[in-house]
Amino acid sequence: MNFTYYIPTRILFGRGQLNNLHKEELPGRRALIVTTGGRSVVDNGYLARVEEELKAAGCTYVLFNKITANPDRSEVMAGAALAREEKCDFIVGLGGGSPIDASKSIAIMATNPGDYWDYMQRGSGKKKPVKEKPLPIVAITTTAGTGTEADPWTVISNAETGEKFGFGIDGTFPVLAVVDPELMLTVPPAYTVYQGFDALFHSLEGYLANIATPISDILALKAISLIAENLPAAVFDGKDIVARENMALANTLSGMVESTSACISEHALEHVLSGEYKKLPHGAGLIMLSVAYFEKIAEKHCADERLIAMAKAMGNPKASAPSDFIAALKKLQEACGADKLKMSDYGIDRSRLKEFAATAKNQNAASFRVDPCDLTLKDCIDIYEKSYR
Numbered sequence: 315m316n317f318t319y320y321i322p323t324r325i326l327f328g329r330g331q332l333n334n335l336h337k338e339e340l341p342g343r344r345a346l347i348v349t350t351g352g353r354s355v356v357d358n359g360y361l362a363r364v365e366e367e368l369k370a371a372g373c374t375y376v377l378f379n380k381i382t383a384n385p386d387r388s389e390v391m392a393g394a395a396l397a398r399e400e401k402c403d404f405i406v407g408l409g410g411g412s413p414i415d416a417s418k419s420i421a422i423m424a425t426n427p428g429d430y431w432d433y434m435q436r437g438s439g440k441k442k443p444v445k446e447k448p449l450p451i452v453a454i455t456t457t458a459g460t461g462t463e464a465d466p467w468t469v470i471s472n473a474e475t476g477e478k479f480g481f482g483i484d485g486t487f488p489v490l491a492v493v494d495p496e497l498m499l500t501v502p503p504a505y506t507v508y509q510g511f512d513a514l515f516h517s518l519e520g521y522l523a524n525i526a527t528p529i530s531d532i533l534a535l536k537a538i539s540l541i542a543e544n545l546p547a548a549v550f551d552g553k554d555i556v557a558r559e560n561m562a563l564a565n566t567l568s569g570m571v572e573s574t575s576a577c578i579s580e581h582a583l584e585h586v587l588s589g590e591y592k593k594l595p596h597g598a599g600l601i602m603l604s605v606a607y608f609e610k611i612a613e614k615h616c617a618d619e620r621l622i623a624m625a626k627a628m629g630n631p632k633a634s635a636p637s638d639f640i641a642a643l644k645k646l647q648e649a650c651g652a653d654k655l656k657m658s659d660y661g662i663d664r665s666r667l668k669e670f671a672a673t674a675k676n677q678n679a680a681s682f683r684v685d686p687c688d689l690t691l692k693d694c695i696d697i698y699e700k701s702y703r
């Protein structure tokens with residue numbers, strides 16, 4: 315029962331909450347707004363609203379709108395250089411997981427010398443400690459997926475080394491987060507699916523991790539049931555505000571799961587794919603691997619009770635075997651039209667699956683250490699092979 319609980323983020327949750335941002339005590343006077351280069355935050359008016367809120371709070375700002383999907387180390391370094399040049403004293407991350415994660419990494423590099431990979435603790439990273447406190451971060455999420463607004467984690471790729479790793483410290487928890495489901499009404503159906511399943515896997519994996527705590531268990535089971543109940547409705551009618559609101563809550567709870575437990579090796583296996591194939595959305599990669607992945611866990615009988623509890627949370631009160639969870643997962647994928655995703659559609663090369671398995675094991679050993687059971691190299695190859703279509 316021994317555990318540490320630490321989530322220092324103040325969260326403004328609910329419909330219309332973006333309108334209250336200016337009433338908050340913001341952590342600085344000059345913001346770097348970090349967002350994507352895509353049109354959606356502009357066309358939907360979200361960027362203009364954030365700018366108005368900052369002005370109403372008496373803040374000035376500079377815009378850095380160069381973040382891409384699966385953001386790269388070079389984007390972090392460019393954003394941090396701008397933050398320093400413009401003497402920004404806090405960062406506002408606006409958008410989905412990519413800009414908010416990038417804003418955390420920019421916050422680190424705005425106050426620390428050298429290169430971002432100097433501080434990376436995995437793979438070819440130099441594993442230096444982050445000595446200076448990162449700039450404070452305000453996260454405004456427009457998607458229900460990564461939960462990054464309620465956790466310290468940031469996932470960044472390195473095009474030079476072909477790596478993609480998570481990183482986080484206490485100083486990369488946002489100090490303030492806005493989770494306003496009205497900002498999520500415009501997410502297209504396919505991305506609603508990918509992001510919703512990403513949140514689901516954060517909770518499923520956090521519930522299975524061998525470092526799960528009594529608090530992460532409560533958060534995870536609640537998030538799992540909210541997603542099973544609401545994701546199909548959010549996919550088929552994006553304007554369904556109740557479904558969006560429940561998905562937003564599930565997303566934030568899943569972020570809290572990541573703060574109190576951890577993702578396991580399903581995420582490590584996926585990061586190899588979307589790290590290499592930039593067009594593959596992270597959530598889509600997870601969906602492709604998930605059935606074979608959880609079947610492998612079920613086969614090992616190391617987490618039977620937990621798999622049954624997950625099946626119950628997904629809406630099967632009579633669940634009595636790990637296979638009931640697999641059935642519930644497949645059913646949700648079918649209900650969301652997510653059961654036909656193919657690796658070959660994203661150009662993933664079947665002949666490289668063994669190499670991917672070795673890379674995941676070598677570069678992301680930390681994720682395998684929190685698995686409920688040992689997954690061998692052969693197990694990982696099996697999961698990729700079985701998932702390949």
Ligand SMILES: [Zn+2]
Pocket residue numbers: 460512516581596
């Ligand atoms: Zn994820």
